[in-house]
Amino acid sequence: MWKPDRSTRKPIYQQITDYMERRISFGEFPPGSVLPSERKLANLLGVNRSTVVLAYEELRASGIVESAQGSGTRVTKHKWGLTPKQTPNWKTYVEGGTFLPNLPFIRRIREELRKKTGIIDFASGELSNDLFPADTIRSLLQEHPFLGQLGYEDPQGYRPLRQTLVSFLEEHLQIQSTDASILITSGSQQSLYLITQCLLSPNDAVAIEDPSYSYSLPMFQSAGLRLFRLPVDEHGINPEDIITLYRQHRIRMIFLNPNFQNPTGSIMATERRIRLLEIASELGIPIVEDDPFTLTALDGNPPPTLKSLDKTGNVLYIGSLSKIAASGLRIGWLLAPQTVVDRLTDARQQMDFGLSTIPQWIAEQFISEGHFENHLKTLRRELEKKRNEMVRGLQTIMGDYMSYTLPQGGLNLWCKINREVDDFKLLDEAIKRGVLFVPGSVYGSDQGHIRISFARPHFDEILPGLSYLKEALDIHCK
Amino acid sequence: MWKPDRSTRKPIYQQITDYMERRISFGEFPPGSVLPSERKLANLLGVNRSTVVLAYEELRASGIVESAQGSGTRVTKHKWGLTPKQTPNWKTYVEGGTFLPNLPFIRRIREELRKKTGIIDFASGELSNDLFPADTIRSLLQEHPFLGQLGYEDPQGYRPLRQTLVSFLEEHLQIQSTDASILITSGSQQSLYLITQCLLSPNDAVAIEDPSYSYSLPMFQSAGLRLFRLPVDEHGINPEDIITLYRQHRIRMIFLNPNFQNPTGSIMATERRIRLLEIASELGIPIVEDDPFTLTALDGNPPPTLKSLDKTGNVLYIGSLSKIAASGLRIGWLLAPQTVVDRLTDARQQMDFGLSTIPQWIAEQFISEGHFENHLKTLRRELEKKRNEMVRGLQTIMGDYMSYTLPQGGLNLWCKINREVDDFKLLDEAIKRGVLFVPGSVYGSDQGHIRISFARPHFDEILPGLSYLKEALDIHCK
Known part of the structure; x- marks a missing residue:
């Protein structure tokens, strides 16, 4: 959001006056509506309350707002502007739409991160900046002239990247594909x-896993889907549950993350995978395998993917470079039958006209020139160090507050809190103390779980972050 | 789509056998379904019919398909695979979904272009490759080390780019903004x-213009909107029509492209703009101003945008680099009140997690280092040459087949055909002869109009393309 610019000569209060005047004149605060309290706005903008008092005073002086005892500051009903014109009431527009907003928890966390206050981030399921292959990408950019095209790229994705992915998938994950069956997506x-x-x-x-990253995505509700849950234990979901759900609800698709499941970290057992594929095949139901983490396997022996075991073509496979190289490249891929690829390509062309060639070209170079393997070795080593540090911290700092299973890959630890807690209040306390995490209820789980990322914080932040979290728990559970 | 690979040793017919077997086993052709005829598949894959005959023979030999006199080649009902397993019937899946496919015309044109047969492209509303600032972008990439981040970018867009756009919009288009009111989008x-x-x-x-680019976008229907038309004449839409539509249908938003309107090329008259803004403001209706072309004004005097005249904040302004620099950067922007920007930022984060920083960083450098101005001068000069060549061709080649108004900017010519024609049949004939255009009915116009781009073909292709088009018209109108 907008913040005052402290590098210009224009006084902060004057910047705030102009900013609020623009918001009012643009209809965000229609005539008669109440402005945020001085204290609240000061908080949002990171300024002293007295600065906002000055700004509101200016607005009052020019007749744009008026104050009434006890009812705050209101936009003047009939005086402002030259004529009593109506601007659109944007509030009613932004509350419409078929596409639903993110969950309040997620928006809260994102806002905290945008403030850049130096809060320790155990919330983002992302690598820390030092784990991205920044030097390699920088030298790729400087040493290899970009000869790709600057016109609209094929909305299915840059073909050399799709061709490179065919070998990549075969070599690293034993998955067979053709470039025609790959769609490149924004993650x-x-x-x-x-x-x-x-x-x-x-x-x-x-059907989605319970708990599940999918549950945190309003996109399912936005599409009007009915969600049914497949409980996840330490060996993944139980395939027989699918039969029950199919009988009761005729489920049409299954969304799974079998390796280092988000958030639990569990790996689906092999015999369950085989049974799952049998069932899906018998019932003719597609499985969407969301597979961001397989190659993060800390011991360098990634568990097999469902897709590599899929003999009947029931699995739509989703992978990406986000968690294993750089999320900011925005390179993901879907492997699917060609009819499906064609349909989705056509749709995405209408939504965004496809991805820029440039990041696709970088990803292609990064993989085909052999940089990926070296990077992955370093990445695993560093992730293991961080996971161990996180576990050490949990043991030394947390006492008996939390239990967890040691994850063998992925970026997160899924912790059960051995006390009665309220997710939301705990997050509040944690933020006050300078640490962020994701409450379990975001993933549709019962109260009393949290997801903490060991990949995102810098190594040195892990123990301090846990101490702050411990303080928050102390307050909350006292 | 998939094509046989002529560089390997594997015989083409064998490649086709494998390809079809994979499609069958992946459920695109469920048991009992009919395969494409040999002739049709041969055509699609660009091979001789005899090659497909061989491939189908192979599939028959292995029991995967069977032929019956007169009913083509069918996937065997019960024999193939080890067990009578079901794969998902992908056809029913791809026919579902709330998001509608592109119009058949558009898909047809795209398929022709993907074949890369050297067809002359008067269809794409895009610059030709020689008009993109490729050298500048290449040297930006090589000379300036990329120091941006490789993690998730702010889904609202790379802040330095938003800041640069504030000056860009002010300088080139007299539009006031703040970086908080800008959302960077994929075009x-x-x-x-x-x-x-x-x-x-x-x-x-x-309300949308008639004819209109918007009409070609199933996204409006996908969102379940009811579309009402505002007829466009040589001076744009008539604002009084909005009052009528508002009374009858309570229209909630107006989508306009006032400068070098796509497809007609018309420029909205100033007095109409003023009246339009008055009406929108009185009724409290937002106007979405889609403005891809203003800076292409061939005489270097761009007409004013609605946004620059908007005193009440009714206009949501959309711009992009696609038509004035490089479509492949996928850089567009929306200027809107902050509540709107916040809502859309939140949604796009769920859809694609935002754009990669890299193309945003390139766009920022391209503009802030002063390259844009030089590029734009060259661009205008070259576009003017091409437009003049197109007009010369229309005069010398087309005789009295077509009438048009000389466009002063944009990338297209909107032509009325002075005969009775069927859009679709004409396109068919034109494709046979090696030239593509967009039929007017794609834009919701009556039969008898076509849009031809003078920007996309290379200069030397313009006259030959028009000759082919003339031949197609001759056949069609004989």
């Missing part, structure tokens, strides 16, 4: 979005 | 998409 997120928008219809029943 | 397309998904609800009535 896994866009693959999921396209599937929910284009292959499923409102009221369709789908 | 204008994504801005439109986000607006239709997040600010409007199913059954809302909206």
